[in-house]
Amino acid sequence: MIGSGVYPELAYLIGNPKPLEALGAMNYHNNKFWKAVIISKSPGSPRLYWHQDCMMWQDPSAYSKISPMLFFMYYLEDTNRNNGCLRVIPGSHRHRDELHGMGAAHQKEINRYENPDDPRFSDYPNEIDVPIKSGDLVIGYGRIFHAAHSNDSKRWRTVITIWILPYFDNLIEKVRSWFNNDYHIMHDDWPDTSLKKYQSLIPNYNGSVKPAEMIQDIEIHRTPDSRLK
Numbered sequence: 168m169i170g171s172g173v174y175p176e177l178a179y180l181i182g183n184p185k186p187l188e189a190l191g192a193m194n195y196h197n198n199k200f201w202k203a204v205i206i207s208k209s210p211g212s213p214r215l216y217w218h219q220d221c222m223m224w225q226d227p228s229a230y231s232k233i234s235p236m237l238f239f240m241y242y243l244e245d246t247n248r249n250n251g252c253l254r255v256i257p258g259s260h261r262h263r264d265e266l267h268g269m270g271a272a273h274q275k276e277i278n279r280y281e282n283p284d285d286p287r288f289s290d291y292p293n294e295i296d297v298p299i300k301s302g303d304l305v306i307g308y309g310r311i312f313h314a315a316h317s318n319d320s321k322r323w324r325t326v327i328t329i330w331i332l333p334y335f336d337n338l339i340e341k342v343r344s345w346f347n348n349d350y351h352i353m354h355d356d357w358p359d360t361s362l363k364k365y366q367s368l369i370p371n372y373n374g375s376v377k378p379a380e381m382i383q384d385i386e387i388h389r390t391p392d393s394r395l396k
């Protein structure tokens with residue numbers, strides 16, 4: 168996995184006007200860019216565990232129809248069950264699922280596939296596959312549980328994920344402060360020519376709340392509370 172900080176070439180894709188127009192048509196405005204990652208699944212690599220990406224579960228918008236986090240996934244190969252396509256649990260962005268009680272995403276043990284019997288690697292009756300044609304774009308709710316199948320093919324399978332934060336100015340202040348800081352740490356040294364490609368998506372928080380006010384309670388922000396039924 169490679170983070171966007173070292174890849175200013177991604178600026179073209181981040182600023183790609185077509186998906187942004189599609190967001191506008193879906194009533195998503197004041198969208199800001201957080202970061203992107205390039206994930207390559209090598210031949211023979213295992214499943215990716217079930218997780219959701221949202222880190223704003225203290226914010227009322229996380230419980231509303233308009234999602235405070237979206238992902239754009241650009242797959243660079245056609246994907247299918249054999250080479251590790253995306254899987255999702257429909258409805259899990261708005262409704263509580265058994266996976267919500269199984270621990271937070273992105274921790275070391277789960278990233279390293281240390282316990283293949285962990286239920287976050289299991290199959291679920293309500294999951295669906297999302298096979299994609301190379302170059303097509305998946306726009307997803309950051310709140311939805313998603314995973315990927317193992318890559319049982321002989322070729323690498325690569326996706327570029329871009330996270331977008333809609334209605335950024337409406338988020339609670341500590342969340343805005345943290346995302347703003349995290350974005351700028353990673354991308355401020357990109358050349359101006361790159362930054363200009365997606366200027367309107369650059370977060371801009373000028374308040375006095377420190378990013379630490381969010382990150383010190385990160386598990387609270389990553390986990391839905393009783394407002395998710």
Ligand SMILES: O=C(O)CCC(=O)C(=O)O
Nearest residue numbers: 206252253313315326328
């Ligand atoms: O590798 C995939 O297909 C999914 C990647 C993913 O879950 C993510 O970028 O959050």
